[in-house]
Amino acid sequence: MDSKSINILVIDDDPKVPWILSEGLGNGYSVDSVRDGKEGINKISQTPQSNRPELILLDIQMPGMNGIEVLEKLRGIDDKIDVIMLSGHGDTKNIVDSVKKGAAEFINKPFDVREVEIHIRSVLEKRRLKEELTELRKKLKESEKEVLIGDSPPMVEIKNIIEEVADSELTVLIRGESGTGKEIVARLIHLKSARNNAPFVKVNCAAIPRDLLEAELFGYEKGAFTGAHKTKPGRFEVANNGTMFLDEIGDMPMELQSKLLQVLEQQEFVRVGGINNIHVDVRIVCATNKNLDDAITEGLFRDDLFYRLNEITVNLPGLAGRRSDVPLLVDHFLDKYSILYKKERMELKSETIKQLQNFDWPGNVRQLENLIKQIVVRSDENIIYDTLKGPISGAGRKIPQVELSDGNFSMKKKVQETVSEVEKMMITQVLHKTNWNRRKAAKMLDISYRSLLYKIKEYKIID
Ligand SMILES: Nc1ncnc2c1ncn2[C@@H]1O[C@H](COP(=O)(O)OP(=O)(O)OP(=O)(O)O)[C@@H](O)[C@H]1O
Ligand SMILES: [Mg+2]
Incomplete structure (x- = not known):
């Protein structure tokens, strides 16, 4: 609050009021004023939201539109600006009316500037706390979204690793088959780290065409290539102070691997078509469902990069390797989807749960999640047999093998x-x-x- 001045708009037909305030409040404040309500409303509606004043001091008794009406109109345009009402007639009805319509404070005229300043500070402080609370609630909601369900020994171990490494600056490599929860782990590491106020940026190295990936990650300068009409910062710049999640790292082309290594080692890179080094402070977490050791042997992945990325490895087992987690996951997804689709919370028969526990889940947790979603949407647990037993729905289907070794080619x-x-x-x-x-x-x-x-x-x- 002290570093930049606080912008105040005074709406009062008495020109002495803004004059006294701008003289009395001094340096930390910038006071603008208009003489009637209509002018005030126009001023606010014509100013882009980001340039609007932090606070309005609004007189109640004015010719034309009175302060209460102005307040009402103002709330239709902007419900964020704090308003302090000024009145020479401190009657209860006006106080009640303006509070009902969203005024933050009430000051009687004639006022002492010091008293006004105390009111202003208190209103702005209240707002700051409110915003902080909203921000905290948002964060809490986000972290609630990322829940890693499971109390099987491997999951307990993984949760411990997350707690231990989150706040370190170590680069984490998350390995596991598709649908095992690699992305949740990456997000949790970010949310539990001191970087959680800055962005979590995800880039899927396999989903972006090779020749666009460099520009996407590192940005480009105007004119760097056809179509580069203006300079664009890359995802690494967006992730500054936060976490970069490089998904499917095994698909990162060789040419880009050295540039990534440079970011890891020096926290620096050059935009495509640029000459200046750009410095960023980014923590890297990556994931792969490929075997990177094979990729190294085949010369498709740099081993120096591998060692640098792999300061800590989290190995997520397939769901068939932690069957005891199935009932917990089922409960979690039943809760999640009955709330989402406003359906009655179902309980599955213990026989059904047993069947789910015995299935091999080639698509891992994602496949289980999709199945429970369908059960909830259709309120029918029998559909699991389509998935578990085979060819009807397709999941788990076996392609008939044609035996040719018997020499019969008819x-x-x-x-x-x-x-x-x-x-x-x-x-x-x-x-x-x-x-x-x-x-x-x-x-x-x-x-x-x-x-x-x-x-x-x-x-x-x-x-
Ligand atoms: N332990 C878990 N608890 C709760 N939900 C989970 C768990 N594991 C996975 N999920 C859910 O399963 C889905 C797939 O998880 P996620 O996207 O993290 O998998 P992934 O390993 O990144 O898969 P892919 O390799 O296909 O990208 C998500 O909807 C996620 O919420
Ligand atoms: Mg993923």
């Missing part, structure tokens, strides 16, 4: 065998799903009841 025969195999598999699953209700099963399979009975017999499918 296509007609092979196709017939494969068709039979698929038919048998589908019928078995649909019968299971419908609890052996053959009419229902025939309907789902889109074949006649008769041919279903025939096929059950032919394929010797038994209950």
Whole structure:
């Protein structure tokens, strides 16, 4: 508050008031004034929000529009500026009215400038605290969004590592299959670090075309290439003082790896087409579902960069490697999606949970999350069988293998065998799903009841 002056707009028909204030308040304040309400409203509405005064001192008794009406109109344009009402007639009704309409304080005329200054300071301090509180609440909400569910031994270990490394400046490499929670871990490391007031910037190295990635990360100077009409700062500059999350780091092209190494070692880089070094203070967290050791052996990844990125490794096991977390995750996603879709909170049968626990989850937590989302949306837990049992929904589906080593290359025969195999598999699953209700099963399979009975017999499918 002390470093720059506080801008105040006085709306009062008495010219002595702004004069006394600008003389009396002194250096830390810049006082502007208008003589009537309409002019005041126009002034505010024509000024861009970022240039508006911090505070308005508003007289109640004015010819034309009175202070209460002005306040009301003002709130329609800007509900953030604090307003202190000035009145020569401190009647209760005016005080009540203006407070109801959002005035922060009330000062009686004639006033002592020192007293006005105390009021101004207190109003602005209250606002600062309010903004701070809003900011804290926002942060709390963000951190609540990032919850890492799981109390299996590997997850407990991972949570400990996050706590230990968050506040260090170490570069973290997060490894794990797709859908295991790499991004959540990266966000948690940022949120729990002292950098959490600055941005968390995510760049997916695999999603951005190679020739654009350098400009995206490091920015470019005007004229650096066709289409570079103006200078653009890169994501590293945006992430200054914060955390840069480089997702799919294994896909970073070799040419850019040396530039990244320079950022890591000197916290400096040059924009594309630029000559000056740009200094940034950025913590790097990266993730990969590739085996970087293989990439190094194949000459696709610099080993010096690997060692620099890999000061700490977090290895996220696949969901099948921590089955005991499944019930907790199920509960968490049931909560999350019933709130999101305003559905009644379901409880799954223990048999269903057991089935979920035994499944192999090739798509890991993301796949489980999507399944629970569908269950909540459709309020039907039986749809899990589509996922768990195979070919109907597609997840976990097996492609029939065609055996050729028996030396039989007759296509007609092979196709017939494969068709039979698929038919048998589908019928078995649909019968299971419908609890052996053959009419229902025939309907789902889109074949006649008769041919279903025939096929059950032919394929010797038994209950
Ligand atoms: N332990 C966990 N607790 C709660 N939610 C989780 C957990 N792990 C993963 N998720 C959820 O699963 C989804 C996938 O997680 P995330 O995006 O972090 O995976 P990823 O490892 O980055 O996957 P990819 O390699 O495909 O990018 C997200 O919606 C995330 O919220
Ligand atoms: Mg990810």
